[in-house]
Amino acid sequence: MAQWSEPIIELSHVSASSGGFEILRDADASFYAGEITVVMGSAGAGKSTLLKAAAGLVVPDAGTVKFFGKSIASFNRKEELEFRRRTSYVFQDAALWANTSILGNLTLPLSVHCAWMNATEMERAARVVAEKVGYLESLSMRPAELSIGEQKLISLARALVTDPELVFMDDPTSHLDEDAVDRVFGILGELKMRDRTVIMVTNNSDIAFRHADRLGIVRDGVIPILGPYDEIVNNEAHEFVGIVSRLKIRGERTRGEKTSKETEQ
């Protein structure tokens, strides 16, 4: 863990609202390179807004979001493009582009950030990443022809196709069957091994238990708890927090635990 180095993403006093309602209130958070940070909280607590603010997809009403110490609001077009090349986002509801095929969804980020690749190379890269997430159907299908679970897998593949340094994930395991969840766990393990950074919001405590280097809790638009997983879970002051107590009950964790599928085998 590199928590003493400069944060890759830093939120300072960020407030954000939607439809006249304040969702985030004066939120502070730091996320570090090479770590998997899992942010949990009840529905409507502001997790997705926090993630979108961190990814520059929601413009905060107040406060700053910095990427390696520079405010993303001050980025010029070139810097913004570089930020987008180094990051990617997995949306809660997949958010695939309906007007193009699965192949189009997977190759569009490549055509923006990997201009040197020709169409054949892009298609090959798309096939590799689709197989990696477990999508084995035709790439010529449209998103509307897929189940929501398959759409989530393609959304994950789209986020991984450019091999970004930082991946924002909004509830990546929702709507997925157990096999697919195991594959997501495998991908998280691989990202961790390759020193990639993941900032994820989820309600799946299994992900936090297995993969979180840092754990955050969002409650009513603020982030009262954010720190190294073991420190948070073993801190008696946090025992009253339901999520933390449930994680503590699961006991000591050993890294690289087998997935449920592997255990069955």
Place this chain on the structure above:
Amino acid sequence: MIRFLTNIGAAAIEKIRNLLYGLGFFFNVLKETTTFFRKRQVGFKVLVMQLLFTGFEALKISAVMALAIGAAINVIGSSFLPQFGQSKLMYSILIVIITRELGPLLTAFIVIARSGTAIATELGTMVVDHEIEAYLSVGINPIAYLVVPRFLGVVLSMGILSVYFNLFGLLGSYIIVQVIKPLNFQEYFGNLLTILSVGDVVSGLVKALVFGVIISVVSTFQGFSVARASTEIPVAGIKAVGQSFILCIIADVAITLVQYA
């Protein structure tokens, strides 16, 4: 009373804010348009699709409407003008009404009904489904990728459709002439071309292009104004149609005043 005035004031401020936001959106579209052809673009496919949908696919309905209007003008003119011994005025009336007025205006109405609603609802759906955020997340500027191709597609289509409408309008008139008083094709179009001036063509084209700008900007703006709910999408479509109609008519009057005043 104070509450009433406060509400009026708040509504006025909101209107002004929306107007300024709309103007900012328009200038952003113009700015991105200037760089559209210089950049390595992934938006060319969207431009081609927009030209096909707004331009090519509207040819049929445009032709039918133009033939009908041209014929109607000729029937009405042929029954009135001889009473005043002004039969020759028919050609001037045809040129003025079809080329300068109805050509661009009816073409605009066709494009509003077909493409204006389609653009607003399509973009609104993309907003609700978070597709716009997905474009942002991969570094694609939605204005450059989604709005500029639609803007160019609608403006170019309006220009082409307007010329096409004029041709079919005058052809429709010719067909009716054959029923009422058969005329040689060359004589009929020779008379028309004698009266037709560069000013008539330019005037119609300017109007068509201005209407194209209005329709594309209003429709894309209304599409992006959808915030969260799918129930907002049809509202955006209705607003796009209503505002485009009104602004096109205002622009038509303004351009006509400039030309004739």
